[in-house]
Amino acid sequence: MNLSLQLNRVRSKPWLWSFLAALLVWLATLAFTRGEGAGALTSGALAFSAFFVIVGVGQMFVITTGPGNIDLSIPANIALSGAVGMKLMEGQDSLIAVGVAGVLAVGVLIGCANYALIRVLRIPPIIATLSASFLLQSMAIAYGRSVRIAPPELFYQFSTGRLLGIPYLALAVALLTVVAGYVLSRTLYGRWTLAVGQNMRAAELAGVRVERVRWATYVLSAVFASVCGVLLAGFSGGASLSMGDEYLLASIAVVVIGGTSVAGGFSNVPGLWGAALFLYLLVSMLNTFGASAGVRLILTGVIIIAVIAAVSGRKSQRSL
């Protein structure tokens, strides 16, 4: 009796699955290399997953506010923010604060612009963020046209540095996810976000300031994407136009595999880490096995579809 109760409790935590999958893939890779390079693999996985998680947190808040809410402007935002950050810092340590402040301002502005389009034009968020992303992409091209500027030394060291093998970035993002989890489950804004996602009309009638919640959510998502952009530029030694491209799909994939409901109203913060680690480790496992780029992509796709099919199947069983 007690055992089955515990088993049920475990099963009701969907984020465990993504961690389990990540662990399995990690073990499989190490079994193949006979334990060689375990440290490097883990530390690399943590560093790259940190980027997925940053944008994932923002996208998760957006997706939580209900069906149809999705931020498509993330890749363009990353490209623009990376360029703005590197240009403001001019490669000097003393200007890091200016650069970071500028990037945060860019994020807030983009979030406000996204929300303004949704609100004023009364168009679905997908279309609003899509048209915004067209504009942002052009801005990034026009603004970032000049030569590639290297990040300041200190900034570079922060984004690539490690503490006992754990990247600083992973530590910072881990803290961020704890805060995000707290915000979501313990603060008024978080509870309101969940309420809006579960039933917007009911939330409105219950006195939730729906529009304010949506505004905050889009700003939050844009700010996270901007932060990811500048960190990514620091990490890879300079901003490039295409560095955000994979983050559109990755941000949605991390949220969904992590157990957040696509229909909105139910989020899952720890799952983001599990899913991000899983996605990165999967790719590096296939790399170690010597699979070509094509096979890697196909398997990633198959796994995303399999996970979503399995997850929503579980839900329908529960509701019966």
Added chain:
Amino acid sequence: MNAPQPMTLKPQPMLSGTQGAAVNRARWLRNALPAFSLIVLLGTIFIMQPRAMSYMGMNLMLNLAVPIALATIAQMLIITVNDLDLSLGSFISFVACVAATLLNDHPLLGSLALLGCIGVYALLGALIHIRQLPAIVVTLGMSFIWVGGAVLLLPAPGGSAPQWLQALVKIKTPLLPFAVVVCVLLAIAVHLFLMRSTWGVVLRGAGGNPLAIAKAGWSLLRIKVTLYAMAGSFGVLSGLFLVGLTTSADANMALRYTLLSIAGVILGGGEFTGGRVSPIGAVLGALTLVLAGSLLSFIRISPDWQIGAQGAILILVLALRTAVNRLEVRPA
């Protein structure tokens, strides 16, 4: 407003005379908006560069419009049932790669592969319907699979489109360029099927009020499979046309089409919910997006802003539509 389109043809008894007229005017304005924006755009181009107003000029400007128009129609069919296809661009790239490799070397095998692609789309429709999955996530996964397949076929840009395909897209038609003729025929054919035929009404009804359609005895599964398979077919056509124009293929060549096709549908008056779509509008929307790029080069703005101009036009048209909708809500 969930009623199928033909209902609106009847006069609505609850509205008084003047109100009804205002509503009709708003509806007329909204339907005319895609055509209006295209005409304004074309007019500006012709004023800036009168030489564009020739057979040759139109041909150059609209060369790449056909694959985008076909992709937009494919996306529109998916949007009809309130879904969204985020894999369309990678699917079209994959088709182009198949055409430039398999179809060229082994025509039979290549044709089978393309038919198989349509089959995959039909299965996708079935999977999404039976398991009630979010189409955005499933097609997101599919986009990885298509790109992966394309990379396997063509690790580096190259290949060569079949000769007959290259000849087909270069047909010279009298009076109007081939691209314009194809776009017009495409718009009319899909319009007649989707907006005027019984089947079309049922298909759109599945987006507007699935319960009513199911109660009326239609199989929602069959409707979804049909729409997805049709979308797949138009995607295949788009890829074939594209590779005929470019003569060689690349695994990433059409990735932009995913977002462009969504923008085209919306620009053409389509909506994400309720099965409200317009084939003629979608083709006009695709043409508008293509011409937006040309306009910039005529007014000598850096091509950096080409994508931005597409975004700006999208926002502008949507703003106009919101204004028209307000007119409808508050009849004068």
